[in-house]
């Protein structure tokens with residue numbers, strides 16, 4: 357048994373060595389500079405700009421040579437045994453994400469879509485999520501759910517976010533009374549969890565009141581990977597017949613218990629709403645509306661047209677796909693993707709914004725002043741800002757954009773080539789099925805685009821500063837038809853949270869506050885590895 361196991365492991369290593377050599381040769385053949393990634397299996401989302409530009413990867417002669425061939429704007433690398441083209445240039449990002457979108461409709465290639473799943477209900481629920489869908493299925497699903505995230509729809513559910521903000525502010529008040537340091541990621545994790553539970557699942561998660569809230573425990577389990585999860589993944593993608601083995605054992609790749617917990621919650625909520633005809637105008641109701649809608653009339657004529665460049669770029673041209681008949685599975689998968697894509701990203705953005713505010717008191721004071729000016733315009737009986745007021749605060753918006761510039765939740769955005777392509781301005785061919793990685797963190801940390809890039813400076817996002825740089829140099833929410841569908845929701849909840857807290861409290865540093873953090877290499881998101889500890893003080 358031990359001998360067979362050892363032979364198996366050696367074979368896998370030999371296979372990957374040969375494949376690695378092959379991808380390196382492949383990029384050499386196409387005259388593309390090659391970078392060996394720091395992550396063992398390949399391309400890592402937490403790679404920094406310095407990694408590209410320091411001679412760590414090359415000696416000086418090789419670096420000069422690579423620069424002549426387009427490095428670091430574009431270079432070749434690998435993920436598992438697949439050659440990957442990496443893009444670190446806003447103009448090329450614009451081509452791939454927007455202009456030539458019909459060559460890059462998918463986020464993951466056939467290899468992962470076919471191999472990293474089983475026929476188990478749990479995996480089918482994950483496979484139906486917008487982030488995993490491909491081609492016409494993705495287009496139809498995106499088209500069906502885009503209308504639920506418009507500004508008009510969000511206005512109708514702002515009071516649910518107010519309720520959770522109230523719990524957050526109460527909890528911050530308790531921290532101020534205690535006067536001891538607390539961890540920001542954990543605090544805003546509760547806020548983000550309760551907001552999504554309320555708006556997308558129709559339940560109260562009570563994370564602030566209960567340390568072991570059942571919803572929060574189950575939903576949180578979706579984000580924790582055990583060694584067993586990693587083993588299942590490697591078995592599926594790297595071991596021949598690994599998938600057949602899992603199928604045979606009836607074991608899903610994804611986490612069974614929390615997925616089924618969420619499945620039960622959302623199906624019960626939908627069932628209850630349909631039976632009792634109760635309506636809350638939250639995301640659950642809007643998803644039910646999408647389920648009831650006639651797919652043939654799904655060009656949503658009643659929706660006001662959003663007119664920012666970001667929205668214009670998001671339009672799916674030539675809807676050549678069959679409109680989607682939304683069924684219960686798709687509804688459940690969409691509720692789950694809201695949690696999967698919206699929970700950690702928003703919590704982390706709020707935590708990092710608060711960390712930088714604590715470290716930069718002058719910026720925090722400027723933001724506080726903007727908030728107090730807004731409070732002065734609010735009617736006495738209205739404790740919370742309404743939709744129009746919260747959206748009218750430029751500095752709040754600038755602080756959040758700078759947070760996502762300095763720490764984009766997704767440091768790497770992937771696209772799969774769905775139609776053969778030549779990278780503009782080069783001779784680099786991309787064959788259908790090959791992946792392109794857009795290195796958001798590298799673009800955001802490029803000193804030619806953002807001088808002194810490690811400095812937290814919201815002034816980079818004034819109208820004038822934005823007009824002076826390439827319009828695709830901020831990719832915090834992606835770009836093009838596959839951009840973040842929940843961006844408005846995320847910004848609304850983050851703004852309401854900061855408004856609620858900063859109106860009465862001040863984040864301050866303490867001896868436990870670190871100067872800078874490093875990124876957790878095991879996380880898919882660009883997540884700080886160290887605890888972000890600060891204190892709060894009540895304002896007089």
Ligand code: HEM
Nearest residue numbers: 694697698701702705765766833834835838839840842846
């Ligand atoms: C600050 C918080 C958030 C950040 C930074 C963020 C960022 C992103 C990014 C970078 C992408 C990939 C875009 C691309 O490939 O071009 C994305 C996709 C997505 N996001 Fe967000 N997101 C956030 C919050 C949310 C929230 C709250 C939701 C749901 C309500 C959400 C739902 C999604 C979905 C469903 C996708 C996939 C869209 C598709 O494939 O068509 N996100 N997000």
